[in-house]
Amino acid sequence: xxxxxxxxxxxxxxxxxxxxxxxxxxxxxxxxxxxxxxxxxxxxxxxxxxxxxxxxxxxxxxxxxxxxxxxxxxxxxxxxxxxxxxxxxxxxxxxxxxxxxxxxxxxxxxxxxxxxxxxxxxxxxxxxxxxxxxxxxxxxxxxxxxxxxxxxxxxxxxxxxxxxxxxxxxxxxxxxxxxxxxxxxxxxxxxxxxxxxxxxxxxxxxxxxxxxxxxxxxxxxxxxxxxxxxxxxxxxxxxxxxxxxxxxxxxxxxxxxxxxxxxxxxxxxxxxxxxxxxxxxxxxxxxxxxxxxxxxxxxxxxxxxxxxxxxxxxxxxxxxxxxx
Numbered sequence: 001x002x003x004x005x006x007x008x009x010x011x012x013x014x015x016x017x018x019x020x021x022x023x024x025x026x027x028x029x030x031x032x033x034x035x036x037x038x039x040x041x042x043x044x045x046x047x048x049x050x051x052x053x054x055x056x057x058x059x060x061x062x063x064x065x066x067x068x069x070x071x072x073x074x075x076x077x078x079x080x081x082x083x084x085x086x087x088x089x090x091x092x093x094x095x096x097x098x099x100x101x102x103x104x105x106x107x108x109x110x111x112x113x114x115x116x117x118x119x120x121x122x123x124x125x126x127x128x129x130x131x132x133x134x135x136x137x138x139x140x141x142x143x144x145x146x147x148x149x150x151x152x153x154x155x156x157x158x159x160x161x162x163x164x165x166x167x168x169x170x171x172x173x174x175x176x177x178x179x180x181x182x183x184x185x186x187x188x189x190x191x192x193x194x195x196x197x198x199x200x201x202x203x204x205x206x207x208x209x210x211x212x213x214x215x216x217x218x219x220x221x222x223x224x225x226x227x228x229x230x231x232x233x234x235x236x237x238x239x240x241x242x243x244x245x246x247x248x249x250x251x252x253x254x255x256x257x258x259x260x261x262x263x264x265x266x267x268x269x270x271x272x273x274x275x276x277x278x279x280x281x282x283x284x285x286x287x288x289x290x291x292x293x294x295x296x297x298x299x300x301x302x303x304x305x306x307x308x309x310x311x312x313x314x315x316x317x318x319x320x321x322x323x324x
Contacts, residue, residue, distance in 0.1 A: 027093040027126040031135025033086040033102055036248070041086030042139060045104040048079045049090050052097045052123060098124045100135070107139040108197050117197060142195040143246040147255035149189045149205055156189025157259060159221060164193050164244075165202045177202060177238075187218075201244045203232040205257050207316060227259050228318035234258055236318050238289060267314040267324070271305075279310025287314050288323050 033045045082088045082102075099121065100112035111121030117140060126132065145164060149157045161184060165177040180201070185191045191205075206229035231241035234257060244252060267287070273280045285303055305312040314324075 024095070025129030026091070027095060027128065027130040027132070028089065028091050029093065029098075029100070029124065029126075029132045029135060030087070030089040031133075031137065033082045033088065033137040033139060036138040036140050041082075041084070042104060042107070043082055043084045043086065045082040045086070045088070045102050045107075045137070045139070046079050047082065047088045047090075048101045048103070049077045049093075050099050050101075051077065051094075052099055093126055095126050095128050095130075098126065100124055102137045102139060104139065106142055106195055108142055110137055110139055112137070117199070140198060141249035143198055143248065143250040143252065144192065144194045145196055145201075145203065145244065145246065145252045145255055146190065146192040147253065147257065149185045149191065149257045149259065152258065152260050156185070156187070157227070158185055158187050158189065160185045160205050160207060160227065162191040162193065162203070162205045164196060165204065166199060167202070187221075196246050198246050198248045198250075201246060202238070202241050203244055203255060204229050204238075204241075205259070206230065226264050226316040228262050228264055228316065230257060230259055232257065236262070236320070262318055264316045264318060267317055267322075269312055269324070271310045271312060279307050281307045283307065283312075285312050285314075285324065287317065289320055 029049070031047075033042050033047070034040060035042055077090065077093075080088050080090065101109065101121075102112075103109040108117055112124060112135065113122030114120065124132065149160055149162070151157050161182060163179050164181040165179050167175055168178050170176040181193045181196060183191050183193055185205075205227070207226050228236055230236060231238050232244065232255060233242050235241060244255065246252060271279060271283060271285075283305055285305055287303070303312065303314050
């Protein structure tokens with residue numbers, strides 16, 4: 001009786017095997033990456049593909065309420081790099097929606113479907129067995145900004161923070177300066193901000209956080225004396241700052257500062273919650289000149305706040321009129 005049972009089991013397994021081997025045909029993406037303008041292929045570009053899965057936020061919404069969706073965390077796929085001819089490819093992809101991004105040192109990061117620098121990209125939607133070819137990226141070379149910072153006597157100033165900023169609209173709809181890059185002056189007073197996205201910027205120099213020693217700083221370095229935040233080409237008034245126009249691949253050198261000695265002040269005060277009469281916790285304070293239609297907030301690294309008693313202090317403030 002054992003033999004017929006064994007034979008029947010073998011027949012069932014043989015019938016089931018073809019069903020297990022059936023798989024949906026995979027999709028693929030192929031493309032090429034070149035330098036904008038010249039069309040020269042770019043090798044070594046890191047190309048990242050991440051899958052985006054939309055899932056219901058509420059599986060059972062009310063009858064009179066539209067379903068709400070949220071995007072889950074992207075599923076990462078091993079990145080690839082473009083070859084000598086700028087070509088790249090992804091194989092064995094499941095159907096679905098993806099985001100495709102190309103990035104390389106010295107160039108502006110670009111997402112597939114992005115029409116302008118800083119603009120929105122578009123998702124790539126693949127179906128079973130689709131071979132998406134001729135995907136084209138045209139990368140824009142980034143620019144560089146460099147110069148010297150000296151005091152009034154012509155001596156290099158070491159260890160000062162140099163920031164490059166752009167004008168944008170904040171959450172309240174007001175124009176504000178946003179920091180997009182930071183560096184420090186070296187022992188020769190030189191600084192260099194590299195791989196800057198082309199655009200229009202402001203530049204300032206000032207004392208960084210005096211309570212933190214920058215990584216790699218020499219133990220023989222003497223902290224720089226406090227200088228007020230100075231905007232290029234050398235003004236304390238941010239509304240009089242000059243705009244730097246960074247073009248693709250531009251090398252803006254000799255963007256120099258000469259810092260004059262200036263009396264600096266401290267602003268101290270106390271903050272109390274009107275509802276509780278107690279100092280608020282987790283408070284963020286900023287200070288900005290009372291002029292112009294752009295918010296030129298100072299770095300919070302020159303500000304302290306004690307939530308135990310509500311006291312605050314701004315250090316190294318140049319003469320002027322401010323909003324707090």
